[in-house]
Amino acid sequence: MGKFKFYSPIGRKLLVVVISVSTMIAVGTTAIQLSYDYFEDIQRVNKIFLQIEKSSLPNLNRSLWSFDEKQIDTQLQSLLQIPEVVLVELIQQSGDTTQVIGQRPESSRFLTEQTFPLTITPWNSEQVELGKLTVVADLSETYRRLWEKLIVIFLSNCTKTAIVAFVLLIVFWQLVTKHIITIARYINEQENATLIEPLTLSRNPTKAYDELDCLVDAVNNLYQLTSEKKSKSTTQNDFPLTTQLQSLDIPFNKALINNIDSDLTSNEKNVISATESVENSFKTIEQQLENLNYYKIHLSSHFQHSKKEIDRLLNRIAHLKKNLE
Known part of the structure; x- marks a missing residue:
């Protein structure tokens, strides 16, 4: 009779299936969550540009029309205080006056920019072009946050999957594999036994009649029937x-x-x-x-x-x- 060890091919297959399914679900949920966060950040940057167009441009147009250099500089500095904005460039209509506040990063892979025309319409007059304003935003911080979220979500899902798989393997061993090995040992031991004892499993009594109870009853009934046939044959021969x-x-x-x-x-x-x-x-x-x-x-x-x-x-x-x- 072979030695039975703490080794369960069925449990290993179950473990592989659980890890595979959990990994696929984790990858899918992570991709959905990161896509949602990415589009949220892009929408937030677009809202920043929209806010600049709606609230900052009118004040800047009036400052340019009245040649208030101090107010122009203050307004450009306030635009630079927005987290994603790294550079603000103002080109007046005359072309000889350009104001640049901030610094353009060396890597331009994650940069996005938008140019706003500066115009004003005086009272009872036509629209006058004053220049244009270019705002450059850097999305590298957004991508860095996404990568950090990806690492955190991936590690947390891997840890959760490993814990669940390990607990599932132990539970499967305790509930199923251990008792199957006990039944196999019992069958092997009864091959040359003269007195057949009924098979019992060392586990807590269950309220419901489960599959292991059905298997134990089937084995006991089989050996009981075999024993009765042997005893009848022996008695008849005597x-x-x-x-x-x-x-x-x-x-x-x-x-x-x-x-x-x-x-x-x-x-x-x-x-x-x-x-x-x-x-x-x-x-x-x-x-x-x-x-x-x-x-x-x-x-x-x-x-x-x-x-x-x-x-x-x-x-x-x-x-x-x-x-x-």
Whole structure:
């Protein structure tokens, strides 16, 4: 009998399935969450540009129209205080005045910029172009936050999956694998056992009749049936030949038993002679059976013939009756 170790191929397959499914679910949920965060950050930057256009540009247009340099500088500095904004560039309409506040990063992969026209419409006059304002925003901080979220979510999901898989493996071992190994050991131990004891599992009693209870009952019933068949066969072999023959429902069984009893009484040690007597008696039985079969066939033929004669006689009576009428 092989040694059973703490090794469960079924548990390992279950573990692989759980980890695979959990990983796919974690990757899917992480991708959805990161996509949502990314589009939220992009929308926030677009809202910043929209806020600059709606609230900051009118004040800047009035400052440019009134040539208030101090107010222009203050407003440009306030735009630079927005977290994502890294550079503000003001080009006046004359082209000879350019104000640049901030510094453009060396890497331009994550930069986004938007240019706003600066115009003003004086009272009872046409629209006047004053210049243009360019605002550059850096999204590298946004991508850095996304990467940090990705690492945190990935590590947390991996830790959660590992804990759940490990606990599931232990629970599966305690509830299923351990008892299957116990049943396998029991079956292997009963191969050469003389006294068969019922199979029991070392576990707490369950309120519901589960699959393991069904398996235990099936094994016990199988071994109980096998044991009863063996005991019947052994008991039948231990009975004397006359007792076995008495159980046979044969009409001429008494003569056969008397012959065998007389042989066994006269010479119990002469097994060969008793065997020959039994064979002769059975040959006599076979001959009597053949005779009975012959009589049966003869009687059946005679019955068929008599039946035909009776039918013929009835037909003749019916014919005579018809003539008399």
